[in-house]
Amino acid sequence: MTTVNVIAPYKALPWQEAPWRDKSSIVLLTGSAGGGKSRLWTEKLHGFCKKYPGATAMFLRKTRSSLINSSVLFMERKVIGTDPNVRHLSSKSRFEYSNGSIMAYGGMADEEQREHVRSVGVDGGLDIVALEEATQFEEDDLGEIMPRMRGKAAGWSQILLSTNPDAPTHFINKRLILGGEASVYFSSAADNPFNPPAYREWLDRLVGVQRLRLRDGKWIQAEGAIYPNFDPAYNITKEADYQEGRTLLWGCDDGYAEGKGPGTISYHPRVILVGQVNEWGGLDIFGEYYETGVSDYQESIASVRAMGYPDPDLALLFASSAQFRGALSKAGIRTLGTKMSVVEGIKHCRQMICDGKEQRLARFHPRCVQFNGEMQSYSYNPRGMAAKDGERTPLKMEDHGPDAFRAMAEYLAKRGR
Numbered sequence: 134m135t136t137v138n139v140i141a142p143y144k145a146l147p148w149q150e151a152p153w154r155d156k157s158s159i160v161l162l163t164g165s166a167g168g169g170k171s172r173l174w175t176e177k178l179h180g181f182c183k184k185y186p187g188a189t190a191m192f193l194r195k196t197r198s199s200l201i202n203s204s205v206l207f208m209e210r211k212v213i214g215t216d217p218n219v220r221h222l223s224s225k226s227r228f229e230y231s232n233g234s235i236m237a238y239g240g241m242a243d244e245e246q247r248e249h250v251r252s253v254g255v256d257g258g259l260d261i262v263a264l265e266e267a268t269q270f271e272e273d274d275l276g277e278i279m280p281r282m283r284g285k286a287a288g289w290s291q292i293l294l295s296t297n298p299d300a301p302t303h304f305i306n307k308r309l310i311l312g313g314e315a316s317v318y319f320s321s322a323a324d325n326p327f328n329p330p331a332y333r334e335w336l337d338r339l340v341g342v343q344r345l346r347l348r349d350g351k352w353i354q355a356e357g358a359i360y361p362n363f364d365p366a367y368n369i370t371k372e373a374d375y376q377e378g379r380t381l382l383w384g385c386d387d388g389y390a391e392g393k394g395p396g397t398i399s400y401h402p403r404v405i406l407v408g409q410v411n412e413w414g415g416l417d418i419f420g421e422y423y424e425t426g427v428s429d430y431q432e433s434i435a436s437v438r439a440m441g442y443p444d445p446d447l448a449l450l451f452a453s454s455a456q457f458r459g460a461l462s463k464a465g466i467r468t469l470g471t472k473m474s475v476v477e478g479i480k481h482c483r484q485m486i487c488d489g490k491e492q493r494l495a496r497f498h499p500r501c502v503q504f505n506g507e508m509q510s511y512s513y514n515p516r517g518m519a520a521k522d523g524e525r526t527p528l529k530m531e532d533h534g535p536d537a538f539r540a541m542a543e544y545l546a547k548r549g550r
Contacts, residue, residue: 141214143176146325152318153177155291158282159315161267161305162295165350166336167328168320170295174263175204175212177293181261182234183218188286189254190236190261195269195502197226197240197249204265205238227253234286241274242500250277260284260291267296269502272304298352300509302365306352321350341512341528357513359479359527359535362487369505373417373496375442380410382544383437383466384418384537385450387457388425403427404533405437406504407445408541415485415494416541421501421534430460449540471543475527478539481546495542504534511535 145153146169152160153173162170178190192208194200208228213219218231226249227237237253240246253259259281264270275292282290294305294315301307309315322333336348342355354361388401407420422437438444448461452470461468471478485495497505511532513525 140216141212143180143212145173145176148318148320148324149173152316155316155318156289157316158291159309160291160293161309161315161317162293162320163298163305163310163317163350163352164319165321166297166347167322167325167332168350169325169327170320171204171207171265172211174265174293174295175208178236178261178263179208179212181287182228182230182236183232185260185286186232186234188234188260189258189284190234190263191250191253191259192236192238192263192265193250193270194240194265195274196242197238197246200238200240200265208236208238241270241277242502247277251281254281254284258283258285260286261293262291263293263295265295267294267305268299268303269506271499272308275304298346298350299506300354300365301352302354303352310352319350322348341515341530342510343530355510355512357515357525358509359511359513360483360486360508362483363508364487365505365509367493368486368495368508369497369499371499373411373498374419376409376411376417380447381443381445382408382410382416382541383445383448384408384539384541385448385454385457385461386533386537386540387450387454388533401425402533403433404504404537405433406501406534406537406541407437407440407442410545411494411496413492413494414545415496416538416545417496417498418501418504418538418541419498421504423503423533430457431464434460434464434466447544449544451536451540469544471540473543475539478543479527481542482535482539485542485545495538501534504538507531507534508538 149169152162162173178192182188182190192204194204209221213228220229222229226239227235229235239249241250262278278292282292284290310317322328322336339348345351345353384406386404388403402423402425405422406418408416408418411417420440420442422433424433427433444466448466448468449471450457452472458468458470487493512528514528
């Protein structure tokens with residue numbers, strides 16, 4: 134009689150049972166925060182590698198840096214645990230199984246990260262892949278993965294996408310949900326009994342579009358969107374990349390250097406957007422810096438310089454950010470403080486996004502994941518008092534990148550007069 138040594142057994146929640154068994158080519162896990170999506174896909178990849186010798190699995194986030202202290206840590210400590218048949222080779226960004234399976238991980242934010250993804254697998258083929266925080270990926274990223282799903286370990290292969298909802302215009306909603314290209318499974322925090330008792334209370338405190346998406350699990354456009362003319366299909370493009378010889382600008386918003394994370398009122402990152410004046414006199418933004426917990430301005434400046442672009446001709450920020458301006462000047466960067474009202478600045482941003490004649494002077498590179506998300510989520514406060522000029526007060530959430538963009542747009546508007 135063979136004795137089986139059970140290590141870290143996984144018992145699926147009721148809603149997880151169907152997607153666990155699903156062998157469809159594309160499976161989408163969506164719904165509100167806290168439903169157990171991450172637990173499901175991590176267990177499924179690990180289980181796949183254990184069951185099918187010689188399998189090649191991979192899990193990805195848009196940026197590799199966001200993966201290390203989230204999905205990799207969860208996989209290592211909560212899913213694989215003390216399994217003696219699995220080794221974590223962090224220097225090679227993969228887990229190796231005694232049966233010959235491997236589970237690699239990485240990002241797709243730039244060509245270097247994409248090349249790492251392309252190099253995974255003995256014959257270049259993949260058996261099972263998971264995309265975590267899938268709304269941060271581009272449609273081209275999915276297209277990069279699909280032709281590589283030629284693994285033969287199980288007789289079936291699968292791409293798993295795990296994400297909270299985003300705007301209804303996102304390709305995941307349009308293609309995978311509405312277009313029917315995926316098996317779709319919805320879940321909510323109420324479906325996961327392992328959530329702390331207070332977790333749903335935290336979700337109840339969310340407001341605006343984040344409440345609708347993260348608590349209610351709805352693919353919905355921002356209610357009272359400040360930039361309703363922002364269209365990802367046209368404003369987000371790889372053509373908005375760095376071009377040598379054009380006026381280079383930084384748009385800066387000084388945060389509190391603290392916060393609990395995107396989508397919460399306490400989240401106030403320091404933001405620096407890197408962009409250029411384009412051939413139409415508009416603006417291309419192709420680099421973003423979002424960071425909390427950094428008190429030293431020089432550290433932030435060094436991080437942006439490390440992106441590899443030349444120093445800006447001008448850094449634009451609000452006149453009230455005296456310390457930030459001082460630090461930029463000390464670093465040899467010329468600054469200009471803007472004083473235009475929020476309402477007037479928003480009008481200039483709208484005109485650049487689309488002037489009403491389908492002319493889009495503002496273009497944003499897909500690598501600016503956080504900024505592009507905020508531009509679609511930035512909303513008016515539904516309970517805010519109307520401003521004197523007839524516009525409501527913007528909600529103090531998802532406004533960090535948009536404020537930096539507003540400083541840049543105000544400068545270009547004044548320059549064009």
